[in-house]
């Protein structure tokens with residue numbers, strides 16, 4: 001049981017829940033993290049009730065890899081990425097949560113994810129990802145390699161991209177025009193074309209926006225964090 005804590009300004013996720021753990025998190029404030037608020041991985045469960053999760057750099061709550069937590073009456077807001085993201089065959093029960101003013105959308109679901117929803121209020125979230133994409137930019141322009149916005153994930157057979165490389169829809173249409181490409185799924189990723197990790201030069205990317213020496217791949221965040229619940 002993790003109750004009434006203030007968890008903030010962490011370099012990595014505020015709280016990690018993983019490998020079948022099933023904690024109760026109640027009345028915590030989890031905010032201003034430089035990664036996500038709460039990350040739930042590897043069949044993690046958990047009951048998250050009445051928490052305030054806000055101003056985190058990544059998703060307020062990221063639910064991945066066969067996890068199935070219950071989120072009830074949380075307030076998830078002012079995130080610099082998505083409010084709640086669910087991916088990799090995970091599920092969730094969401095009841096009476098308020099999810100608002102998150103930059104990459106309130107609730108972002110990967111292909112095939114169907115959460116159980118009741119009486120949530122999801123409002124006033126921003127679609128920065130869709131806006132960047134519809135303006136013709138490479139997704140990498142808004143994500144760099146530090147975040148994983150959820151969008152259409154493609155692969156290019158001509159450029160022989162691996163399982164772990166993703167390409168955004170605008171790069172597919174310009175940089176990889178005429179190539180043998182494949183839509184994989186809607187999911188969270190950054191664009192490897194824009195990141196410059198493919199052999200083909202990206203036509204949508206001008207000067208690199210940041211140093212790309214330490215590239216992260218489109219995989220779950222690193223496990224190094226302040227509070228782990230096993």
Ligand SMILES: [Zn+2]
Nearest residue numbers: 138168171191
């Ligand atoms: Zn791209």
Ligand SMILES: [Zn+2]
Nearest residue numbers: 156159176179
């Ligand atoms: Zn290609």
Ligand SMILES: [Zn+2]
Nearest residue numbers: 171175193202
């Ligand atoms: Zn490109």
